[in-house]
Amino acid sequence: MSISTPAARNGRRPSVKDVAERAQVSLGTVSNVLNRPDRVSAGTRERVERAMADLGFVLNESARQLRMGRSNTFAYVMLDATNPFFTDVARGIELAAEKADLSLFLCNSDGRDARESAHLAHLQQQRVDGILITPVDPDAPELARITAQGTPLVIVDRANTAGAFCSVTVDDRLGGRVAIEHLVDRGHTRVAYVGGPWSLGQVRERWEGSRAAWDDAGLAEADLIHVATEALSFEEGRIAGERIAGLPRRSRPSAVFCANDLIALGLLQQVVSTGQRVPEDLAIVGYDDIAFAAGAAVPLTSVRQPRQSLGRTAAELLIDEVNNPDHEHQQVEFTPELIARTSTLG
Amino acid sequence: MSISTPAARNGRRPSVKDVAERAQVSLGTVSNVLNRPDRVSAGTRERVERAMADLGFVLNESARQLRMGRSNTFAYVMLDATNPFFTDVARGIELAAEKADLSLFLCNSDGRDARESAHLAHLQQQRVDGILITPVDPDAPELARITAQGTPLVIVDRANTAGAFCSVTVDDRLGGRVAIEHLVDRGHTRVAYVGGPWSLGQVRERWEGSRAAWDDAGLAEADLIHVATEALSFEEGRIAGERIAGLPRRSRPSAVFCANDLIALGLLQQVVSTGQRVPEDLAIVGYDDIAFAAGAAVPLTSVRQPRQSLGRTAAELLIDEVNNPDHEHQQVEFTPELIARTSTLG
DNA sequence: TGTCGGCGTTGAAAGGTTTCACGTCGAGAG
DNA sequence: CTCTCGACGTGAAACCTTTCAACGCCGACA
Missing domain, CATH: 3.40.50.2300 (Response regulator)
Structure with missing residues (x-):
């Protein structure tokens, strides 16, 4: 960078005042050029614009905001x-x-x-x-x-x-409902809901919808289990997959409904990498229908949100x-x- | 919201001045409480802090920036x-x-x-x-x-x-090189580089690295083809997949190297959904090694960046x-x- | 010739913060 | 009792912009 750039010359950035001085006009006129160019005669406007360019003037948004009260x-x-x-x-x-x-x-x-x-x-x-x-x-x-x-x-x-x-x-309750209804329709009678942390409303409400649909289907409360995760992330999905694989055979679900697609994709990867088949050994439903859902190892059933x-x-x-x-x-x-x-x- | 909130009361937000007034101190003292609390006696400090809370004071960052010159x-x-x-x-x-x-x-x-x-x-x-x-x-x-x-x-x-x-x-040149060297090692002699727009340096340099590696391997220049995309996106990858599938059998590549993982994943999805096998019918290398790469339909070979x-x-x-x-x-x-x-x- | 309207421009005020050179007060030292 | 000093607190200036009432000037019109 040339040492003669405006900022380098004196450490202070040019202000409207500097511009006004160089263009031989008043402060207010410079502001007019900036905000109401039509009120300024062509000649003056040009002179001011040239001065701005010469000095490398950059309007100070803080000052404007301070004055205007909005940003x-x-x-x-x-x-x-x-x-x-x-x-x-x-x-x-x-x-x-x-x-x-x-x-x-x-x-x-x-x-x-x-x-x-x-x-x-x-x-x-x-x-x-x-x-x-x-x-x-x-x-x-x-x-x-x-x-x-x-x-x-x-x-x-x-x-x-x-x-x-x-x-x-x-x-989200409806989303949980349609996911579970779909799994029930497909004949699943033992399902895990995978998601967390519980502090997230999304996680709670999808669960509530799931539970309501499960009850409505007349299935046993104990057969809809909850597998908690620490976050709605890919990595947590993988961990959840391991936890499910570790369950005793009798209590293992035949399907999972994941609170979002990242979890579902992580879980899917874990499941597939251990040689299980999806959906034969484990069916998976995700949530969000992000672009990657359709392109996963096994294209993912998901609840789409607009x-x-x-x-x-x-x-x-x-x-x-x-x-x-x-x-x-x-x-x-x-x-x-x-x-x-x-x-x-x- | 209650109508008696500070902001609702008069439309103007409280400033340090208002705080000073209510706490019976000067302007400067309020600022000291904010910026050098140790210079203020405990009693005064407390009074000022109470006033701030009562008024719902929020410091105006624009004004501070204007004064300080940094943000x-x-x-x-x-x-x-x-x-x-x-x-x-x-x-x-x-x-x-x-x-x-x-x-x-x-x-x-x-x-x-x-x-x-x-x-x-x-x-x-x-x-x-x-x-x-x-x-x-x-x-x-x-x-x-x-x-x-x-x-x-x-x-x-x-x-x-x-x-x-x-x-x-x-x-990026090295990245392109290792990708192509890997494919050459695996015996591929006709490969497509999928990526665009050309205006992106990433796209150009990965291509240059690819071409250099290809030449070094002594393969025919015409056998490393370029399939252009409009963007480095999932959707564009899908489109590129269709274009490749549409090529006459003789000129179809046995492997593709994609300029990023999004393209690779889109292309992978298109390929798998039409019943082709990866890598038997088409091998795929991506770039970036994003988290989804490992979890794709077929776990994706990719060039990892830190x-x-x-x-x-x-x-x-x-x-x-x-x-x-x-x-x-x-x-x-x-x-x-x-x-x-x-x-x-x- | 005098008045008027309109255009282009001016200069000061306001907006909220930080800083700094200065007061004030009380206590401790001489 | 006076002097010094430290601890606290003060108030004006500065940061840069926008706005607006007012001003000078010009040509038009009576």
């Missing part, structure tokens, strides 16, 4: 940025935000309370115009505090019990909340859909 | 946020940033020049302390402009031809560039490693 930025706090489900949701948000001329920052809470809090505090301090979040706990008082302090917040893939926020969800629509809708709700003075909170719920593939059909 | 924030502009390779890299960055008490914003350029520019401009205006980026084009003059204007920038998974930035890469280390190292270089006055640009290069699995071993 034209949304943020999405993801529960797990390495899970394709959430990156697809994020993409839906990004597209909607882009259309509305908003920037979007992504943050990853990694499923940890502490990291989530840190991100939220930081975003609030940054004065983002609104926050989208898939929270660790949708009823955490912290979320209410944030809206109370003036930052609108929309919950994605969860809902607040009291309906205190806009939220967009997919009916991932991108989820994100888009959430962003639209947030935009409304920010702009529309008589906005009212809405709880939008999508319907999941079972996609049956080889892992249960054989 | 304690890094940003990573990803080439494709839905590609697990990049989310793993991002995770490496995040961990290093967290350790250094920096916030990290993720942005997704989605492989598009325009989106990348928009993000960069915005980040520069936000005065982030540094930018990490996997660029569409590492030699774009825009990148040089950004550092010239005072924002340090580190390139991830690419390198600038002129060495004008710190960068962290994995030797994804998380890549991110961590890049972040460390950037931290040095920001803090160390006599920082010198470095080009760090990691070595890829072939992980052989069923998709080539049978």
